[in-house]
Amino acid sequence: MSVCPKCGAKVTSAVKTWSAALAQTKSAEGKSQIFIGVFECPTCKTRFRARVRHAQKLEQTANVKNEMVRIKGVWDGLMQTLKALREKIQMLEMERKNLLDEVASLREAAESRVASLEGEVGQMREEAKALKELLGADDNVPVQPLPAESGSNSS
Numbered sequence: 026m027s028v029c030p031k032c033g034a035k036v037t038s039a040v041k042t043w044s045a046a047l048a049q050t051k052s053a054e055g056k057s058q059i060f061i062g063v064f065e066c067p068t069c070k071t072r073f074r075a076r077v078r079h080a081q082k083l084e085q086t087a088n089v090k091n092e093m094v095r096i097k098g099v100w101d102g103l104m105q106t107l108k109a110l111r112e113k114i115q116m117l118e119m120e121r122k123n124l125l126d127e128v129a130s131l132r133e134a135a136e137s138r139v140a141s142l143e144g145e146v147g148q149m150r151e152e153a154k155a156l157k158e159l160l161g162a163d164d165n166v167p168v169q170p171l172p173a174e175s176g177s178n179s180s
């Protein structure tokens with residue numbers, strides 16, 4: 026807030042403000058931040074420059090800005106995470122599809138293997154049956170024992 030130098034009216038807010046470094050010659054701190062603003066008198070429309078006393082308000086604005094930047098950062102991070110998650114989900118879904126395809130083709134292969142083994146086993150059963158019938162026809166013929174030519178190796 027400032028006071029119009031022409032008519033003395035109170036001017037509450039600056040049209041424009043900026044910060045300036047003020048050299049404080051007799052201070053140990055050397056420099057301190059001050060704010061200068063352009064004010065416009067609402068009564069006589071006079072424009073004048075003056076020090077702005079609501080540095081705290083500007084600081085708050087800066088804090089809000091920082092907070093906005095921080096929130097944007099958090100938001101960006103979230104978006105990044107979401108993007109990464111979406112990509113991961115897509116990858117996993119693709120992998121799942123590939124695995125399902127692989128399992129399906131393996132099952133198909135296993136089923137055809139089972140079918141071919143069943144075919145082979147059936148054929149072997151037929152052959153065994155035929156052989157048994159062939160042997161069964163000579164059932165009464167005793168199996169000739171091998172002639173004991175050499176009794177030397179009966180240890």
Ligand SMILES: [Zn+2]
Nearest residue numbers: 029032066069
């Ligand atoms: Zn004025």
